Amino acid sequence: MTALLSVQNLTLHRGSRRILDDVSFDVPKGGTLALVGESGAGKSTIAVALMGLLTRAEASVEGKAILEDTGDLFTLRPRAWTRIRGRRLAMIFQDAGAALDPCYTVGGQIVSTLRRNLGLSRKAARARAVELLESVGIPDAAARLGAYPHELSGGMQQRVMIAIALSGNPALLFADEPTSALDVTIQAQIMRLILDEVRAHGSSCIFVLHDLALASQSCDEVVVLYAGQVMEAGDAKTLLSDPRHPYTALLKSCVLEIGTAELTPPEGSVPSYDAMPAGCRFATRCPNALPRCAGEKPPLVPRDGRNVACWNPVGVPKAEAA
């Protein structure tokens, strides 16, 4: 598969803080990829940066993000960004209730998006809006067009967000923790819906998730992030069943499953961005840490069918690792 989006050496500073450190990954065309990590690992920042939603004052970006047919996203001018947002790139937010403008009806927000992005007439846009709302499973869609966001349940709000995001047939969809603000019973439905819709539209999708198990169940590929660095990246099933990076292994062990014998919460906490080790940022908490880890950054290299950045991977005989 060719890459739809290729992120190369993305580094992001906020002041003196290096929030993202040399992040690289490819999003396959028509595939799904999950950015996984703890909160504060920078995964949402990646999505926001790739959508061009960072303001210049707050952050400086280095690196490239090559989108097929568009080129490097980070060289785009504001006007060009406006043209590709909603059409080539779209985004679903964590809290749909806050991401829908409370002052306008659901219908108004969908219809104006359709008219601008697809150039539809008011009437055609209305008809299309009803179709979209029906396709995301909103009952009595025509009547719901006149509803204000606060009149809908959390699940319905997220369905509306999905409908808006997909209305422009984007090539790449970002889903930033799309289910974590929802009731547990609805989470699975919404996840299913996003995956089905993405497949139906032939789009690619980048999920931002904190749940490794959910990520490996739903996505083709997983990128594990820790404090702005890529720890391990590759095929979802491979990563979950046979992790190489100690951090991935740790995340996996935190998955509560019935029958799992032991649960090992990681010790300590993520170091502050002002006091990051120069090498592997996980070194301070890593059970496998070697003396060199904190000072020397391990490169992201292919190993056993995935990419891993570690001087001392797990599941590898000691002799080979050195």
Add this chain to the structure above:
Amino acid sequence: MFRFIAGKVFQTLFVLFLVSVASFTLLKLAPGDPIEIALGNEYSEEAHQDMLAELGLDRPVVEQYVTWLADFVRGDWGTSYTARADIFTYAFVEALPVTLTLAVFALGLAILIGVPLGVLSAVKKDTLWDAGSAAFALTGTAFPSFFLGIVLIWVFGVKFAMFPVMGFVAPWEDFWGGLYHMVLPAFTLSTYFMAMIVRLTRANLVEALESPYIAAARARGEPGWRVVWVHGVRNILMPLVTIIGLQLGVLLQGAVLTETVFSLPGAGQMITNAVLNREYGIVQAGIMMTATLFVLVNLAVDLAYPILDPRLRPSR
């Protein structure tokens, strides 16, 4: 919803009742015997009694109040001692429209200039622009308006002689002439408001622009101006309208000063002259008019909340 409206209306009526009692008391407390003022220093005991009866001053105070209020509501506001003119005509028909014209022009100017300036400094946060408009906001709210008026008269009336510095031309009779005469007074009166609106718009918009719905609007491809004006400004209308409503009193009191500076025959001049001439009936009328206007505008603002914020509307 009905309870909300009914409660607000009742509250407003009660405040108006208190204001009317206070205004009535003002007349009672006013120094000087109204009979002496009406009849002069020399009068017979008989004339005194007749006058007492004519003015209803021989009846109990509560009855006097009720009569006075009933007359007031019907537009019978008494006669000016000195001018021998009907106070209702003088205050409500002649003076009030001048003040309202001035206030409307000033408020319009303040909103038309203040909101865009506030938006600009919110969007260009922490730039020189922002610092400039912050300085304007601070100076504008603190600068005494009556002195600003004099400075404007000196610059545009005396030095450059561009605008008339006194007199009122009714815009409903001669629109452009009215507008021309209103330029300096309206600008004088609007400065405080403009500065306040700049400050308020900036503070609220900076916060609103960090909301997820703004990021979401940008994410679905809305152009920058639309994100700011259609989503940002729409969402801060409520605090904006609230403060403008609450500060309307300041607009009215500024109007009093502005009228004096530019010799406009409005309600402010009327009240000031009445105080100097000890015409308490006119002072009373002026206070009742001002308070009623202010209270009613605030009621309107309260009732407008559901229009401004759909979340406050009754659920269907």
Add this chain to the structure above:
Amino acid sequence: MTLLDGATPAPATVPPVRRRRRLTMFVRRPFFTLALLVAAGFVVSAAFAPVFAPWDPTYQDIGAMMAPPATAGHLLGTDSYGQDILSRILFGARYALGIGLGAVAIGALGGLVLGMAAGLAGGRTEWVLMRIVDSILALPSLILAVAFIAILGQGVDKVIYAVGVALIGPFARTVRADVMQVRAQLFVEAAGLMGLAWLTVVWRHILPNVVYPLAVQVTIRISEAILVSSSLSFLGIGVTPPTPDWGLMISEGRAFVSFAPWMAGMPGAALAILLIALSIVGDGIREEFDPKMQRGGS
């Protein structure tokens, strides 16, 4: 689920907030410091007006009427009576600050009593008291002051009373809000449960929590009091001539603006500079000490 506890990166250092703020408030807010110095300058000129002023503020120099600024002996010129403007401005600072402080003291005291009564009474009494406050607030402070002047008559003391009473409304409203907030906090309830007398609770727990924000309000409202009192004088119904009051001086100068602009310009500039300085000081104090302003805010 893999929600890891303590995963959020901790802020680098937790600054010792109180100490640091005390030490650097003047450094972090250069405009505040400058404004404070300017305001202090006015206070000093008011206090030592007789020392600084070259002339008696009401002495009429018949030989130098409407002398422009920089005339020998009259640095800022003279007015239409030949009175020295610099001397009048210096003495005027006494009236401006004196009237402002006096009026704010009356307003704050009245507001404290009314607001405390409303906040503590609760129920119908509170409703009626708050409507009284509403009806005071229904009139802008200047109009209200005009009404009181109408009853009281003119003069410096009358202006202080009139402006002071006109300021009761806003003070009462903030005091009441603070009382409500404190009353809602648990420790007051706990104190009540411990069987402390009602008055003790009010005196020990509620009053201290109300007085502090009230003091912040006072600094903010001084400029309003000065503005309203000078407005009254400008309208010609405040203090009476020949008192060297800025508002009065501006009013007198208004008639001569085309040939002697300094007559209104000098006292006007003094008033404007004082008000701007006081408003910067007030803003600084509010942002620094008002708990409601601590996060975000303008």
